[in-house]
Amino acid sequence: MSKRQDLGSYGQFCPVAMAAEVLCSRWTLLVLRELLCGTTRFNDLRRGVPLMSPTLLSKRLKELEKAGVIAAVPTAQPGVFEYRLTEAGEDLRPVVMSFGSWGQRWVESSLSLRNLDPSLLMWDMRRRLDVTPLPLRRCVINFLFPEVNSAKRSWWLVVDGGSVDLCATNPGFDIDLFVRSSLRSMTAVWMGVSTVQKEIEARQIELIGDKDLAHSMQQWLGLSLFAKEKSRVSP
Amino acid sequence: MSKRQDLGSYGQFCPVAMAAEVLCSRWTLLVLRELLCGTTRFNDLRRGVPLMSPTLLSKRLKELEKAGVIAAVPTAQPGVFEYRLTEAGEDLRPVVMSFGSWGQRWVESSLSLRNLDPSLLMWDMRRRLDVTPLPLRRCVINFLFPEVNSAKRSWWLVVDGGSVDLCATNPGFDIDLFVRSSLRSMTAVWMGVSTVQKEIEARQIELIGDKDLAHSMQQWLGLSLFAKEKSRVSP
């Protein structure tokens, strides 16, 4: 009805309805999650929502811009933008967090763990990795998921001077720590439904290399934002 | 992919994604808003989402049941149910509240006020009316929206012994207070973006009848759950 993306198809003045018009379309909340994590570039956003088509992402970004949630700021290259949250967008953090907290509390982890994806996991881990327990020198950690097909089987996290890089091809540095794990176990640890220790004991994770790095893994592995939220699903 | 309503179409283990699968379909959040306000019966739910088809409401209720958010408990009449939130459903309150709070803060009220609906407004007012400032005897308040077509122009709130009834046809009681208002002004007051006093001064609301009732209107009118949230939209 209204010009701005039909901000009235529910026909209700209730602010819940108005917010739902903006936020409750497919993929939108996940794009916002990525933006709230600090991602600003189109193809970086895509890494966070790999199953979303670029066409649809482009469309959603325009919608969010129209809704006043993000601003597309031009870069040096013409036609290329950085997508930044406006104040209204930044204020969506509690909304997205409430979704995640609820999901962590009430969706069975066995269901979540059906959606394994090494790229997503590594991309998340890169973002949340905590460098404080790590030595100041460059550290290279290699993750190997034996059951995954070759292209996504092996990953390298290169931590250097506080910055973290993720590589899907061998960067050639010496490896400080080898992590060999089932994808499911590593994801479970990341989500906070298991721990490094437990998975090592269950022989699902194997660490080879620097002892200190190995012992502090539960620390430097930052874990998901929602890892501390306890499941409330009755078993 | 999974049997339970394809709880994996985003292909992500992230709890935000899992929650979005359950919650981010059309009308779902508004149905939940109604349930959280205490509504349990099919046709009462419909009053809260009048533009939603009964077929779709039925479908959504089944989905929510499958997701473990509500339970359909049989009533005395066979085939008739009460829809009650489970613990997981009750725990969605912060999610819905965060939507409403954000909407109230960031959606221009001029946009919300394009979606005027006297039935929705009165249905909401009935629910939130605060009986404590009212006398113990029966009180009948008549609302008149002159510009609205006849069927939805006149409404009666009958407050008696702590219970509030809403009638769209004259119940026949003596009227204690007549409220004559533009629908827009009454809605604006309800939403907290104006006040009874202001609208009276602007000659948009006119009160005739019991002086005490008239003076305490801003009190007994409960206002929307989000009325206290201040708009942050730059003017």
Next chain:
DNA sequence: CAGTATCCGATGCGATACTG
């Protein structure tokens, strides 16, 4: 009243290819 069945149309969205 409390829903269900059926139909059908719009459009949301996915797939693919293409451009600067």
Next chain:
DNA sequence: CAGTATCGCATCGGATACTG
């Protein structure tokens, strides 16, 4: 790399009618 253009299906959801 950073998106846009086009196509076409599938499904979502709206309208209407119907049942116990």
